Amino acid sequence: TVFKDTAAIKHPDWLFSGEEFAWVDSAYSVNSRTIPVHKKPASLDPKNALFDKMVAHIRVRSEHCMGALKGRFQCLRGLRATINSNNDHHNACQWISVAIIIHNLVIDIEGEQAVQYFLPAHGRLEEEIDLGYQEDEPVGINNDNNNTKRQQLVNELWNVRNS
Secondary structure, eight states: OOOOGGGHHHHHHHHHOOTTOOEOOOOOOOOOTTEEEEOOTGGGGHHHHHHHHHHHHHHHHHHHHHHHHHHHHHGHHHHHOOOOSHHHHHHHHHHHHHHHHHHHHHHHHHHHHHHHHGGGGGGGHHHHHOOOOSSSOOOOOOOHHHHHHHHHHHHHHHHHHHH
């Protein structure tokens, strides 16, 4: 429910242009700018399963990136910053940006092996703790036009893999 109040939903043109969209997990609904993996029973269809597997590879890489950042910079785990104003939000974004910049500099200096050291420091359990347990599924806009875009991507992937 929090997602529906973000800039990504309220002002998608700030973040996306043209046909751009974000891959999201199954907790989110399909809309013009977010395409989630399928839930059961749709996830059992071979076409959808292939699609979901390919999207999962993207997520794994993203999670590894976040794990390396949080492993190196413990201050990012849960980022306990009070945000009561635009200035507070800006400061939190700068804090995260500085951590990412330093992280990338360290990778450039120490190499990729340095990142691998920090990946195990922040696994699935730590990520769930950072995010907080979410019992309710977010509410979103879900209509046939949005499902059509996802199905088009599923079909394109299926055709490429089977040609």
